[in-house]
Amino acid sequence: xxxxxxxxxxxxxxxxxxxxxxxxxxxxxxxxxxxxxxxxxxxxxxxxxxxxxxxxxxxxxxxxxxxxxxxxxxxxxxxxxxxxxxxxxxxxxxxxxxxxxxxxxxxxxxxxxxxxxxxxxxxxxxxxxxxxxxxxxxxxxxxxxxxxxxxxxxxxxxxxxxxxxxxxxxxxxxxxxxxxxxxxxxxxxxxxxxxxxxxxxxxxxxxxxxxxxxxxxxxxxxxxxxxxxxxxxxxxxxxxxxxxxxxxxxxxxxxxxxxxxxxxxxxxxxxxxxxxxxxxxxxxxxxxxxxxxxxxxxxxxxxxxxxxxxxxxxxxxxxxxxxxxxxxxxxxxxxxxxxxxxxxxxxxxxxxxxxxxxxxxxxxxxxxxxxxxxxxxxxxxxxxxxxxxxxxxxxxxxxxxxxxx
Amino acid sequence: xxxxxxxxxxxxxxxxxxxxxxxxxxxxxxxxxxxxxxxxxxxxxxxxxxxxxxxxxxxxxxxxxxxxxxxxxxxxxxxxxxxxxxxxxxxxxxxxxxxxxxxxxxxxxxxxxxxxxxxxxxxxxxxxxxxxxxxxxxxxxxxxxxxxxxxxxxxxxxxxxxxxxxxxxxxxxxxxxxxxxxxxxxxxxxxxxxxxxxxxxxxxxxxxxxxxxxxxxxxxxxxxxxxxxxxxxxxxxxxxxxxxxxxxxxxxxxxxxxxxxxxxxxxxxxxxxxxxxxxxxxxxxxxxxxxxxxxxxxxxxxxxxxxxxxxxxxxxxxxxxxxxxxxxxxxxxxxxxxxxxxxxxxxxxxxxxxxxxxxxxx
Numbered sequence: 143x144x145x146x147x148x149x150x151x152x153x154x155x156x157x158x159x160x161x162x163x164x165x166x167x168x169x170x171x172x173x174x175x176x177x178x179x180x181x182x183x184x185x186x187x188x189x190x191x192x193x194x195x196x197x198x199x200x201x202x203x204x205x206x207x208x209x210x211x212x213x214x215x216x217x218x219x220x221x222x223x224x225x226x227x228x229x230x231x232x233x234x235x236x237x238x239x240x241x242x243x244x245x246x247x248x249x250x251x252x253x254x255x256x257x258x259x260x261x262x263x264x265x266x267x268x269x270x271x272x273x274x275x276x277x278x279x280x281x282x283x284x285x286x287x288x289x290x291x292x293x294x295x296x297x298x299x300x301x302x303x304x305x306x307x308x309x310x311x312x313x314x315x316x317x318x319x320x321x322x323x324x325x326x327x328x329x330x331x332x333x334x335x336x337x338x339x340x341x342x343x344x345x346x347x348x349x350x351x352x353x354x355x356x357x358x359x360x361x362x363x364x365x366x367x368x369x370x371x372x373x374x375x376x377x378x379x380x381x382x383x384x385x386x387x388x389x390x391x392x393x394x395x396x397x398x399x400x401x402x403x404x405x406x407x408x409x410x411x412x413x414x415x416x417x418x419x420x421x422x423x424x425x426x427x428x429x430x431x432x433x434x435x436x437x438x439x440x441x442x443x444x445x446x447x448x449x450x451x452x453x454x455x456x457x458x459x460x461x462x463x464x465x466x467x468x469x470x471x472x473x474x475x476x477x478x479x480x481x482x483x484x485x486x487x488x489x490x491x492x493x494x495x496x497x498x499x500x501x502x503x504x505x506x507x508x509x510x511x512x513x514x515x516x517x518x519x520x521x522x523x524x525x526x527x528x529x530x531x532x533x534x535x536x537x538x539x540x541x542x543x544x545x546x547x
Numbered sequence: 548x549x550x551x552x553x554x555x556x557x558x559x560x561x562x563x564x565x566x567x568x569x570x571x572x573x574x575x576x577x578x579x580x581x582x583x584x585x586x587x588x589x590x591x592x593x594x595x596x597x598x599x600x601x602x603x604x605x606x607x608x609x610x611x612x613x614x615x616x617x618x619x620x621x622x623x624x625x626x627x628x629x630x631x632x633x634x635x636x637x638x639x640x641x642x643x644x645x646x647x648x649x650x651x652x653x654x655x656x657x658x659x660x661x662x663x664x665x666x667x668x669x670x671x672x673x674x675x676x677x678x679x680x681x682x683x684x685x686x687x688x689x690x691x692x693x694x695x696x697x698x699x700x701x702x703x704x705x706x707x708x709x710x711x712x713x714x715x716x717x718x719x720x721x722x723x724x725x726x727x728x729x730x731x732x733x734x735x736x737x738x739x740x741x742x743x744x745x746x747x748x749x750x751x752x753x754x755x756x757x758x759x760x761x762x763x764x765x766x767x768x769x770x771x772x773x774x775x776x777x778x779x780x781x782x783x784x785x786x787x788x789x790x791x792x793x794x795x796x797x798x799x800x801x802x803x804x805x806x807x808x809x810x811x812x813x814x815x816x817x818x819x820x821x822x823x824x825x826x827x828x829x830x831x832x833x834x835x836x837x838x839x840x841x842x843x844x845x846x847x848x849x850x851x852x853x854x855x856x857x858x859x860x861x862x863x864x865x866x867x868x869x870x871x872x873x874x875x876x877x878x879x880x881x882x883x884x885x886x887x888x889x890x891x892x893x894x895x896x897x898x899x900x901x902x903x904x905x906x907x908x909x
Binding site for chain 1 (some may be wrong): 624
C-alpha cells in the first residue's frame, strides 16, 4: 500500500485560500502538568496557562477580542459545558466565547478554530485555551460508560488501541522492542522540559522493557500518564505580530479531517483521514517532501507504538518503514527528524490540552523559545493531534517566516 | 471543491440555502441520535442536490451530558457518512454556534459550502437535573438549582422591576403556542386563553407550566454557501448580513437578570440596529425571557416575534437555537420576510447569546 492521498482531500487552486490574514502565534503558556492540582480550581488551572500566554505576548486581557476554549468530554471533570462557568476567569465577559470538542484532537482543533477567526479577519487577537483536570474524575471510566447496542470501549483508550498496535506489528514485521525505544526517548526528552508531568531521572531502557503489561502489547511504561494541565496561546495577525515583543510563529497550513469510528474497510493502523489531513496541510505550506522540509514534529503519541505508526501516516516514512526511523535514532533529539522533543503525550497527558500542547510546542520551537529542549535551527515544525477511534485529526505547520514572505 | 475566487477571502457573503428539522417530540425511545439526525441531513442535502463529498466543511453542536455518554457526537457523525474523510468540527454548544464556526470557515475562503447540524435528546434523563451540571461546580452546582428554579428567579426579578406581570407572561405563552398551530414541527400547538392559563397552579412560583418550555427530542440541519455558489443552490438565499455572539458572567447573583446586555452587544456587532427586522425568531425557553430579549433588541410591534412558536412550542436542547436561524431563513426563502433577526441562547438565565441578521436579495 502506498501513502497515496485521496485526490478529493486536497483542494485545487492556490496553496492557501486567497486573501486570508496571516496568523501568528505571539504568546504561549502552559501549566506544569501533574497528576493532581489540588491547589487550584478548574478556573485557576486555566487562568494560570492563559496568564502565562498573555505575559509571553506582553498583552493584557483587554487586548483579547475573543476566547476559544477546548477540552475532551465533559464527563472527565463532571461539569457540563464548563466554558459557561469559566467566562469570568478567562476574561471573556462581554466577548465572544466558543467551546470546541472534537475528542482527543480537540486541543489542535481549538487552536485551528481560533486561528480561523484571525484568518477571516473576524477578530484581531484571540486567546485560545485547552485543558483537562483529570484528577476531578476518572477519565478511563468516563470513557467506558456502557451504551446499549454499541461495542464497549472496554477499560479506556488502551483497550481500544492495543489491537491496532498489534496489527501494525504484524503488518510491518516491526520487532517487539520498538515501542520501548519510543517511550525511553520521550521520557528522556521530558527531563529537559520543566512543564512535563513525568520526570523519571532514574529511568533505564531495561526498566521500560520490564514494566508490567497493561494492554498487550502496550506496557505500563509505554502509556501516557493522567495529568491535570492547561495550555494557552495568543493568536494574532500581521499588525499584532509586528507589536509582539518576541519572535512570532507563523501558521503555514492547518487542517482537520474526520472519518467514522467503525466501518468495513477502515484502516485503523493508518487511517485515511490522517493521510488526507497531512496532505492538505503540506499542500497549503508548499511542502512536497515532509521528511526533508520539516525540521521537527510534535506528534500525538499516547502509546509508544503510535510514533512509528504516525510517521508513516504523516508521510515521514513509507508504509512499513516508520519503525526503522525509530530504531536508527532519526526521531531522537539529535536525529534529523526530532519527534516530541518536549517529551510528548507519553510524558504529559491533560487530554483536552494535549493536542494544543503539540501545536504550542511546535510554535515554541520555530520561535526559538523552547528552552532546554530547543532544536537548533528549527524553521518549520508540525503540530499533530488525533482523537476518537483514530478518526479525528487536526494538524498545523508553523514556521519562523511569514508564509507570504 | 475549487475556491470561488470571485469572492475569496474575508468579506465573502454567506447565505443559508437549506434548513430541515425533525417533528419534535416528548420522547423518541425508538430512535438513536444517529437515527434522529439522519433524516434531517438527507433532507437538506436533497434540497440542495449536494452530496456529503461535495460539502466543504461540516460542523455540529451537541452535548455529551444529554446523551449520557462521552464522545456522543462521534456516533452521530456516522449519520453524515464521513467517507471519504471530511473536513469537520464540533462544538459542545447549541448548533447556532456550530453555524457560527462554519460561517467563519467560509469567510476565510477555505470552503464554499458547509453542512451544520445539531441534536438533543432530553427524554432519556431528567433535563431539569442535567442542566444543573452546567453551573459553577464549586459554588452553585452543589445546590442543584435547576433550570426552572433559575428561570423563576429571573422572572420574579422582572416582575419586581415592574417590567412584566403574570398576565403578560401568559399572553406570551398563549401567542407562541397558537402561532405553533401553523408549524407542523412544533411539539405544543395551540393554547387555552389567558384567563384559563392564569387559573393553573404554579410550577415554581411565579412560573406556571405554560411559562416553561416542553421537554423535547429533536434535530436540525442547515446548509450554508457563499456568493454565487449560494445563488446556484437556491433561487432566494437567506444572506447572513451579520452574526455575533457574546457571553456574560456566570453567577446569576452578579448579573441584572432583567436585562440581556450580551444580546444587545451581539446585536450591535451583527448590525441588527441598522434597520428594524420584520421578523424575529428568539430563543426564549421561558416566557419572561422573550420579554427581556424584546427589550434588549428594541423590538417594536412592527416585528413579528416567533411565528414558529419558538422554544415554548418545541425545545430540543442544543438544537433550539439553530432552529431559530433556520426558521428565520425559511421565512426569507418563502418570501414572507425581507429582514429577519435570529437569536440563540445558552447557559442559565440567558448567560450567552448569539444574534444573526438575515436578509433576502436586495
